[in-house]
Amino acid sequence: xxxxxxxxxxxxxxxxxxxxxxxxxxxxxxxxxxxxxxxxxxxxxxxxxxxxxxxxxxxxxxxxxxxxxxxxxxxxxxxxxxxxxxxxxxxxxxxxxxxxxxxxxxxxxxxxxxxxxxxxxxxxxxxxxxxxxxxxxxxxxxxxxxxxxxxxxxxxxxxxxxxxxxxxxxxxxxxxxxxxxxxxxxxxxxxxxxxxxxxxxxxxxxxxxxxxxxxxxxxxxxxxxxxxxxxxxxxxxxxxxxxxxxxxxxxxxxxxxxxxxxxxxxxxxxxxxxxxxxxxxxxxxxxxxxxxxxxxxxxxxxxxxxxxxxxxxxxxxxxxxxxxxxxxxxxxxxxxxxxxxxxxx
Amino acid sequence: xxxxxxxxxxxxxxxxxxxxxxxxxxxxxxxxxxxxxxxxxxxxxxxxxxxxxxxxxxxxxxxxxxxxxxxxxxxxxxxxxxxxxxxxxxxxxxxxxxxxxxxxxxxxxxxxxxxxxxxxxxxxxxxxxxxxxxxxxxxxxxxxxxxxxxxxxxxxxxxxxxxxxxxxxxxxxxxxxxxxxxxxxxxxxxxxxxxxxxxxxxxxxxxxxxxxxxxxxxxxxxxxxxxxxxxxxxxxxxxxxxxxxxxxxxxxxxxxxxxxxxxxxxxxxxxxxxxxxxxxxxxxxxxxxxxxxxxxxxxxxxxxxxxxxxxxxxxxxxxxxxxxxxxxxxxxxxxxxxxxxxxxxxxxxxxxxxxxxxxxxxxxxxxxxxxxxxxxxxxxxxxxxxxxxxxxxxxxxxxxxxxxxxxxxxxxxxxxxxxxxxxxxxxxxxxxxxxxxxxxxxxxxxxxxxxxxxxxxxxxxxxxxxxxxxxxxxxxxxxxxxxxxxxxxxxxxxxxxxxxxxxxxxxxxxxx
Numbered sequence: 001x002x003x004x005x006x007x008x009x010x011x012x013x014x015x016x017x018x019x020x021x022x023x024x025x026x027x028x029x030x031x032x033x034x035x036x037x038x039x040x041x042x043x044x045x046x047x048x049x050x051x052x053x054x055x056x057x058x059x060x061x062x063x064x065x066x067x068x069x070x071x072x073x074x075x076x077x078x079x080x081x082x083x084x085x086x087x088x089x090x091x092x093x094x095x096x097x098x099x100x101x102x103x104x105x106x107x108x109x110x111x112x113x114x115x116x117x118x119x120x121x122x123x124x125x126x127x128x129x130x131x132x133x134x135x136x137x138x139x140x141x142x143x144x145x146x147x148x149x150x151x152x153x154x155x156x157x158x159x160x161x162x163x164x165x166x167x168x169x170x171x172x173x174x175x176x177x178x179x180x181x182x183x184x185x186x187x188x189x190x191x192x193x194x195x196x197x198x199x200x201x202x203x204x205x206x207x208x209x210x211x212x213x214x215x216x217x218x219x220x221x222x223x224x225x226x227x228x229x230x231x232x233x234x235x236x237x238x239x240x241x242x243x244x245x246x247x248x249x250x251x252x253x254x255x256x257x258x259x260x261x262x263x264x265x266x267x268x269x270x271x272x273x274x275x276x277x278x279x280x281x282x283x284x285x286x287x288x289x290x291x292x293x294x295x296x297x298x299x300x301x302x303x304x305x306x307x308x309x310x311x312x313x314x315x316x317x318x319x320x321x322x323x324x325x326x327x328x329x330x331x332x333x334x335x336x337x338x339x340x341x342x343x344x345x
Numbered sequence: 346x347x348x349x350x351x352x353x354x355x356x357x358x359x360x361x362x363x364x365x366x367x368x369x370x371x372x373x374x375x376x377x378x379x380x381x382x383x384x385x386x387x388x389x390x391x392x393x394x395x396x397x398x399x400x401x402x403x404x405x406x407x408x409x410x411x412x413x414x415x416x417x418x419x420x421x422x423x424x425x426x427x428x429x430x431x432x433x434x435x436x437x438x439x440x441x442x443x444x445x446x447x448x449x450x451x452x453x454x455x456x457x458x459x460x461x462x463x464x465x466x467x468x469x470x471x472x473x474x475x476x477x478x479x480x481x482x483x484x485x486x487x488x489x490x491x492x493x494x495x496x497x498x499x500x501x502x503x504x505x506x507x508x509x510x511x512x513x514x515x516x517x518x519x520x521x522x523x524x525x526x527x528x529x530x531x532x533x534x535x536x537x538x539x540x541x542x543x544x545x546x547x548x549x550x551x552x553x554x555x556x557x558x559x560x561x562x563x564x565x566x567x568x569x570x571x572x573x574x575x576x577x578x579x580x581x582x583x584x585x586x587x588x589x590x591x592x593x594x595x596x597x598x599x600x601x602x603x604x605x606x607x608x609x610x611x612x613x614x615x616x617x618x619x620x621x622x623x624x625x626x627x628x629x630x631x632x633x634x635x636x637x638x639x640x641x642x643x644x645x646x647x648x649x650x651x652x653x654x655x656x657x658x659x660x661x662x663x664x665x666x667x668x669x670x671x672x673x674x675x676x677x678x679x680x681x682x683x684x685x686x687x688x689x690x691x692x693x694x695x696x697x698x699x700x701x702x703x704x705x706x707x708x709x710x711x712x713x714x715x716x717x718x719x720x721x722x723x724x725x726x727x728x729x730x731x732x733x734x735x736x737x738x739x740x741x742x743x744x745x746x747x748x749x750x751x752x753x754x755x756x757x758x759x760x761x762x763x764x765x766x767x768x769x770x771x772x773x774x775x776x777x778x779x780x781x782x783x784x785x786x787x788x789x790x791x792x793x794x795x796x797x798x799x800x801x802x803x804x805x806x807x808x809x810x811x812x813x814x815x816x817x818x819x820x821x822x823x824x825x826x827x828x829x830x831x832x833x834x835x836x837x838x839x840x841x842x843x844x845x846x847x848x849x850x851x852x853x854x855x856x857x
Contacts, residue, residue, distance in 0.1 A: 178360075178363075181356075181360050182360050182363050182364045182367070184788075184791070184836070184840070185357075185360055185361065185364050185791075185833045185836050185837060185840075186364055186367075186368065186791075186829075186833070187791040187792070187794045187795045187798075187832060187836075188791065188792070188795055189794075189795030189796075189798055189799070190368070190794075190795065190798070190813065190828075190829065190832070191368065191371070193813075193814075193817060194368065194371045194372055194375055194817060194825075195371060197375045197376065197817060197818075198371065198374060198375045198376075270492070270493065274493070274495055277495050277497075278495065278496065278497060278795075278799055281495075281497045281799065281802075282798070282799065282802060282814060283818070284817065284818075294495070294497070297495075297497060297498055297501070298497070301497075301501045301803070304501060304504075304505050305505070305509075311498075311501065314498075315495065315498040315502075318493075318495050318498065319490075319493050319494060319495070319498075322492070322493035322494075322495075323489060323490065323493040326489055326492055326493050327489065330489070
């Protein structure tokens with residue numbers, strides 16, 4: 001029997017902050033005669049997840065874009081009564097200057113002689129002379145607020161109901177499953193349009209009723225997670241030590257399900273933006289005098305041939321918000337995935 | 346299996362009852378059905394109000410109204426009785442309105458589903474096989490983009506760029522050199538990604554694809570092909586023989602020639618048959634859907650016979666391959682006929698071949714093929730608008746499913762047995778990866794219907810979506826319920842088919 005020469009064992013990357021041990025002797029490399037002190041910096045789950053998330057390029061770009069849009073929209077026209085830095089209001093009508101053309105000029109002076117300028121109406125003006133930049137910012141603000149609220153309500157409801165039904169089973173689970181089945185046969189847009197019309201069109205009420213529709217999907221996922229987690233040994237151990245059900249749910253099972261919950265909450269937010277803008281497009285969502293990006297697109301879709309900027313800007317903002325939230329969700333999903341060994345480039 | 350189906354039917358019946366009651370109540374309280382009449386200033390206002398109260402039973406409570414509606418709708422389920430789904434506010438019978446609307450919407454949703462599944466699953470699987478490559482990243486990026494697109498925005502963009510501008514281009518259809526080069530480069534990249542392999546092979550494929558695409562585009566532009574498109578016998582032969590080789594390579598590999606010869610024989614039979622079939626189908630006397638279906642059955646029968654005769658040891662595999670080849674060849678012949686119809690059709694519609702409104706040209710009088718082409722050109726843009734999001738979902742899902750399967754133990758076993766990569770993928774991994782996709786089909790259908798409502802609004806198609814939108818904005822429950830009952834029943838049927846398909850495909854479920 002031939003014996004192979006001792007193969008060099010590729011050293012494991014090791015924990016961060018350590019020196020990889022010598023493959024043969026096991027002692028830390030690079031040392032001379034003196035023993036090198038090294039510390040193994042153990043990372044908690046939260047630190048690991050945060051680190052993987054912060055290294056995810058797509059998620060970081062998404063986060064940056066989302067924060068930029070959020071800050072821009074809220075600072076430009078003000079929030080909660082605080083004034084913004086943008087002079088024009090989105091409600092004052094006025095005279096339409098130069099056919100409502102965009103005054104935004106991004107080409108520097110050596111390209112077209114005018115220089116980079118913002119102008120009075122960077123996104124142009126609408127039919128009745130309102131400043132379109134302010135309108136778009138207001139629409140973005142409302143859409144973001146609605147989607148964040150929907151995410152919050154849906155997540156809270158979904159986690160509570162899903163946890164209770166997954167852990168206790170019994171009649172709570174039966175009720176949840178029947179409700180889910182009923183909701184499955186109803187296309188979301190259909191019932192969202194109906195309740196949107198009932199809600200009357202104020203953004204907060206709309207967010208509330210939409211949240212009451214969207215939680216079902218999340219509850220199913222949380223229930224699935226809880227169903228599998230409650231069979232684990234640590235739950236059995238906790239129960240054996242006399243932990244109450246509430247303690248088991250909140251201290252043991254819920255932190256383990258947190259990954260799925262956070263990822264799906266983010267995706268719910270992205271879906272909520274598209275749902276709300278679609279509803280506003282069909283005029284069952286946000287009603288005038290408030291505006292929404294979907295309403296803007298619906299109002300000016302005929303103008304596409306002559307004044308395309310009235311159509312492009314709201315769409316670009318919808319895509320920017322939804323895309324950035326989707327990327328954040330994907331980054332979170334990769335960060336929470338314990339099998340993820342390759343760092344996303 | 347029968348017990349399963351019956352149990353599902355009973356459960357679905359109760360779910361339908363609950364959901365219809367929910368929707369009816371919500372629509373009924375969503376506004377004031379007499380709102381427009383209250384603001385009326387004409388002298389017979391009170392009579393109008395009374396007439397409407399009587400017609401829509403507004404004096405009764407909402408559950409009572411619902412009972413009236415459901416007893417009328419239940420008559421639809423019994424074949425002998427008349428369907429009474431109530432009347433819309435303007436007096437039209439809802440079932441009559443639905444009749445015309447359903448076909449339009451169903452065409453749209455069916456086309457979108459089929460396209461999304463075919464394209465999405467195949468691209469997802471290829472993307473999984475080429476994980477972390479440039480192709481994979483670009484498909485992932487595209488999927489993310491499509492997930493974040495608002496359908497209504499895309500629909501209006503499509504109306505402008507694909508319809509209006511393409512129609513303008515069609516007046517003098519020429520492809521410039523720069524456009525040809527760009528399109529050729531894109532085609533080269535795509536073909537290189539699809540036909541993988543060693544780097545050298547990929548570059549050869551890219552080169553060939555680039556030259557072929559640029560050459561074809563320039564030739565088509567110079568010869569005025571766009572005005573009088575046709576495939577011609579030569580191209581049909583090349584395409585069907587190429588498809589035969591491709592199908593044989595995928596299904597059985599090119600090493601043992603049995604399946605290859607069987608597929609080539611099928612394609613050859615099809616190519617010879619085209620000289621008889623094409624003039625026969627183009628004759629207006631004989632062109633109809635029943636004849637097309639009959640031809641399909643004949644083609645499949647011939648393919649089964651050839652596969653069985655030439656198949657060698659594994660006749661089942663050979664028959665599968667020949668049937669697919671026969672279907673593809675038939676499709677190529679039909680595409681040729683459809684292309685030849687483009688010129689007479691464009692003369693009928695004054696050169697605006699891509700339509701932007703409606704589901705068909707009003708007062709259209711043309712042959713069978715021109716009518717079908719008309720339906721198709723009205724269908725194409727809304728279908729693309731709806732399909733994008735579904736396509737993204739399917740491609741992501743099938744990619745994830747395929748990756749999971751490729752890392753499974755049985756694939757490792759298959760590889761260690763020495764099977765070729767093609768056998769491992771097509772015979773073992775592919776089928777198992779498809780199983781979870783059936784569950785997605787059931788969920789996706791409901792989302793597609795929502796998208797259909799939006800695109801019908803944008804493209805002004807008279808479908809169920811517009812019934813819903815007008816009904817809801819006028820607080821008119823009957824059209825909305827008409828829309829809902831059709832969608833709910835189709836969703837339930839679709840879910841059941843998906844569940845049965847899932848049980849059929851996955852033996853573990855069947856036997857448990």
